[in-house]
Amino acid sequence: MATTSTLAALPAGRGRWRRDGTGNRWLAVLRTPVGAGAGLLLALVLVLAVLAPPLWGDRAAAPDTDHILEGPSAAHWVGTDNLGRDLFYRVLVATRLSVELALLATAIGVVVGLLLGTAPAVLGRRGGRFVAAVVNVAVAFPGLLLALFFAVIFGVGMTGAVLAIGLSGAPVFARLAQTLVATVAGRDFVAAARIAGAGRFRLLVRHILPNVGEPLVVNATIGAGGALLAFAGLSFLGLGVQTPRYDWGRLLGEGLAGIYIHPTAALAPGVAVVVAGLAFNLFGEAVAKGIGLVTSGPVAGAVAGPVIAGDRAPAPDGDVVLDVGELWVSFPGPAHPVRGVSFTVRRGEAVGVVGESGSGKSLTALAIARLIGEPGRVDAARLTFLGTDLRTGSERVHRTLLGTSLAMVFQDPMSSFNPTRRVGAQLAEPARVHQGLSRPAALARAVDRLRAVRVPAAGLRARQYPHEFSGGMRQRAMIGMGLMGAPALMIADEPTTALDVTVQQQVLRLLESIRAADDVALLFISHDVSVVAQMCDRLLVMYAGRIVEELPAAQLRTSARHPYTRALVAAVPDMRTDLDQPLAVIPGRPVDPAHLPAGCAFAARCPLASDRCRAEDPPLVADGPGRRVACWHAGEGS
């Protein structure tokens, strides 16, 4: 377990050139509370291991026949053993031997493990495979069983126990080394060294080992904690340290016999073992976590929070399915990925939302559907669905309305279905919950809906798992799930992006026919301008969390007025595009929502940008019938 967590923490792409940073990163770990605590504890254990025997060795060994097997007293804090020796000092002095043996056993484990683990890289294919197979078998057995096995071979006693615990840890380190070497061996610089003619051994020593050293050291630290506990176990069983020498396990075993009269004799060494074991363990884990940590840079560019203005849009008429006013989505920190979005969707209307990734279009959709969880925050002046205000009221209040009247179709049909449940059952679920149908009735409706979205052999398919469906069929099933109720609005978030081009058209046609047949309004979100123009009546163009232009889809190619909309259109090649010219692109990159500029967010990439654009953000204003635009230079330069 420790091994896997550390492997996961191994940063990708680390090469030799970053080794200078190692010391700094280990120091950084000491500055975290857990790392500092564990480091302090570990330092204490190590100092005690060095200093305790010379300081108190004599006192721990001095017998006092007047005070045999006594409980704690002022003279003897933990009490005395059967020869009257002071147990407090014996526990302190035992630190040296306990830690020494644990470190020795760990060293044996690491060295043997490294030899076994790197053998495949040195021995070549066949020999390496054999070693790897043996390691794989050995790793499946718990360490204690291996330790018992080796304890039999090496005999009862300290030497035998060190070898036993060391060798029983070797398979784990071998497995770790195998994995690490395999990761590094695939990197470019190793391939380059191989091409340059470096031999296998040289490759291992010069190029591979330096790069696996750090995770190995971290795991050895954690392993030392394990070895310490294991050694205490063996000594406790009488298979480890033998009298007259003593470690914590030995003291514990001796103390347990008299636990009725004198419990501290067993508890004190027990506490010492746990504390020391934890010190190694926690420190290793803290370093492992710290090494994988990426510190976030300074956050700049503060943006005004949601200032929700009053109702600016005209009062919606009765035909409106969805009315959104001044919708803001925020996350902790300065980021406001959606900044004051307002629009309406009428019955049976198809509205497209288009923009680059990161423009806030998906978050807008999720916010409308009340699917943004903490720590995200949604604020709005208006958020009305079928006449119900969604801003107030608990999840429970709106459950039935949203569950039956709002359908969602997500981008990736592969991951949007639960892989462990049958498709039919997943479709039937909302009907059982919201419409109170019985299980057979809900399943029958699910099959009927699958048929409605043109899934062949729907009855059979309903009993299959999602991974048995093709991508297009899964997406149709997802649409079918939305049709289990009687949706008034279907929000489709990039429904065809993850699909094959050939399948895309099928899914689009299906959405089109559903809209026509049942008068379902469609909020269609896509980064693909041509798809949106084909599907929708009206388009909302989003950039950096705002709507920058709203226009009828039919006018997109001919009379878009925002430079960003025009650039989006120009970037799509059509039949008349001159193939000798390079394809048009939008220069620059989308803005980071955490670092918004003061003026228009598009100014840095805009050919028309003036000083005013850079200073002042243009408001979204009416621009002819059914149109809005947010640009100081709308329509210029065409």
Added chain:
Amino acid sequence: MTTVATTAPVRLGARLAENTWLRFAVRRTGRLVLSLWVLITASFLMIHLIPGDPVRTALGPTAPAALVQARRAALGLDDPLLTQYPHYLRGVFTGDLGVSMSSQLPVSGIISQRMPATLQLAVLAFLTAVAIAIPVGAAMGALTRGGRARRAELAFTSTSMVLGTIPEFLLGVALVYVFAVHLGWFPVAGRGAAGSYVLPVVSLAVAPAAALARILRVDMVAVLQADFVRTARAKRLPAAAVYLKHALPNALTASLTLCGLLLSTLVAGTVLVENVFAWPGLGSTIVQSILTKDYPVVQGIVLVYGIGVLIVNLLVDVALALLDPRSVIREG
């Protein structure tokens, strides 16, 4: 004739390539046979790897030479290795594991007499650990999803980590002190009425329960971020259905592998706990036998523990294949 001979393997090969389940079964059986062979061979070699004469070591330097010789002959140690090995293999498969050097009782008899106590302990502890870990881990996962309740997460993670690190025998000692010596609720040691099971089972179950709960929380948090959970929420299912029906089963498949690992360390943990509680099982027997150098008994019990671990690993892989059909494909 020749055509039959050539098409048969081709057809088998084709079927192997087609049928992922069959391929899974073949691969898994191969691994089991290999592990079993390594285990039996290691247990056979154990007595031969002991430096010097194991019988002399066992009987002590004062034992008469004639006795040592007789014992060597009885154990078959004078035969060449190549004769002893098939003999040992035959013995293992017919249930003949030799005779104890100290009590002269058959090893298989000792094992079958001691095994129920150990099995009870291991199974009860495993069930306890799972029964505690699943609700706690899942609830903590739901509570701390998406970076919520950071303090609760920190408290839970550090507590479960400390509990997961405390070795079972130390916990056993502490539990004996508090609940047997101090409070007198349970017996200090031995196997008798139901009350005598509580402390051994708890000391075995705590560490695996803590580790499992900790992993399950992480998996649960990850699963709760999956797209299909968003789908479940978009269907407006009650929160309990989202967590229990959609998230938990998926989080559990990820933890199942760890369950197997925990169960096999738990099997090994019985050795220590049995010695704390003087529990009359295989664990206390193997330690006694190692101390008295009763090698045939040690060999037999090592074999039993090893086979137990192999069975656990096999069960986990099969359970994983049944719960998550995709793991079979991944395996092949």
